[in-house]
Amino acid sequence: MLSFTPFNGDSDPESHLKHFKSVMILHKADDALMCKVFVMTLRGAAQNWFHTLPSGSISSFKELSYIFAKEYTSYRTIKKNPDHLFNLRKKSDQSLRDYIKRFKAEKANIVGCDDRIASFAFKKGLPAEHDLYRELTIAPNQTLVEVFATAECYALWDDDRIAAKKSTKQEDQPTKRAGQKSDGFGNRNKDKRRSHPKEDATAGENYTKFSIPIHQILAQVKDKPWLRRPSPVKGDPDKRDTRKYCAFHGTHGHTTNNCFSWKTHLQELVREGHCTEFIAKQAIQRIEDRDTTKEPP
Incomplete structure (x- = not known):
């Protein structure tokens, strides 16, 4: 028996059809078998919908796929185009590694995205004062793989910098408490020796x-x-x-x-x-x- 992800009537019908066809690829030539096995993947409301179809009204799996997708068209996922990548921005409180992960995840949802567009969008999402932005501007002809490789190198440095800051903060806490002085009103002033x-x-x-x-x-x-x-x-x-x-x-x-x-x-x-x-x-x-x-x- 083949293993299928059940369809309950509350998800993308196109995605379910692609999943079903991928599992049934060895039996795709048998149209009648495709129709009968497809019904076994339906659950709940989707199973009830199938039984409302008139007997003998389906003559091929192509026709069944069309009727099925039309019935649940409201659940279809809107496909994103490459322009969506230009909406991504690295936030000031976000690490470079998190920005890279988020960008890769969004790009993976865009089918057929051009690498040159993705490379340009990745750079535009960085702050202009960022060292990586400067690096990608100086060498603009890098492939997307090279852009991500360069970004990963900067992410390693960014991780070390964040870790060093956390370590410094932990070390400074006892020093700050010891260096505080009362002003006579119950308030405490920071040690002036640790200036910004x-x-x-x-x-x-x-x-x-x-x-x-x-x-x-x-x-x-x-x-x-x-x-x-x-x-x-x-x-x-x-x-x-x-x-x-x-x-x-x-x-x-x-x-x-x-x-x-x-x-x-x-x-x-x-x-x-x-x-x-x-x-x-x-x-x-x-x-x-x-x-x-x-x-x-």
């Missing part, structure tokens, strides 16, 4: 003055080979201020203009002879005066 980049950015008044905001400088030099990437921001990403975004770190929590790491790195670049075209005239004069008096930098 956006707080550190307010310190230090001796930065070189530039003619344009430093976030605009980053936008103009972000593709330069001498620009070094920063270390990931510590802390729980779910607790960051999503209204503020740092293009240097590629994450939320603080703005680019208030980024301590970007300010520090920008000073290093200036000392190395880069980004000098953005220095304000007053700052250039101060640097020249300082060099004249031989002040230590």
Whole structure:
């Protein structure tokens, strides 16, 4: 006896017909047998429907398939087209691996989806500031298999980053409790020694003055080979201020203009002879005066 998935009248009739034909492929030539065995797969309301058909009204399995699909047409699954993939977006609180799994699952439901469309839709679903988006833009002629292979490499790094953040959070909890101080009103303040980049950015008044905001400088030099990437921001990403975004770190929590790491790195670049075209005239004069008096930098 062959094993069939029963049809109760509340699912896609086209899917059930495909399943039945696949199991009966060895007996497909016998039309009468196909009709009789198909009736055995019906259950409940579907079985009752079959017995309402007039005796002798079915002359072939093709005719039975047509009547069956027409009866349960309201349960047919609407097939998605490739354009559906462009609706997928990687959420800010979603890991790269989860986005890859969700995209692959949605693509699997689209029959005959062109790989080039899928590759483009996968990239468009990533945030423009994501490192993988940049990688796929630089090498746009990758096949879909190559795109997924590249994405899996980035997902491994993303998994390690998330695991490191969780580990750091667990290690920091006792330190934070020990570093809290009472303000006399029953409230406790966090240890100032564990500061966030956006707080550190307010310190230090001796930065070189530039003619344009430093976030605009980053936008103009972000593709330069001498620009070094920063270390990931510590802390729980779910607790960051999503209204503020740092293009240097590629994450939320603080703005680019208030980024301590970007300010520090920008000073290093200036000392190395880069980004000098953005220095304000007053700052250039101060640097020249300082060099004249031989002040230590």
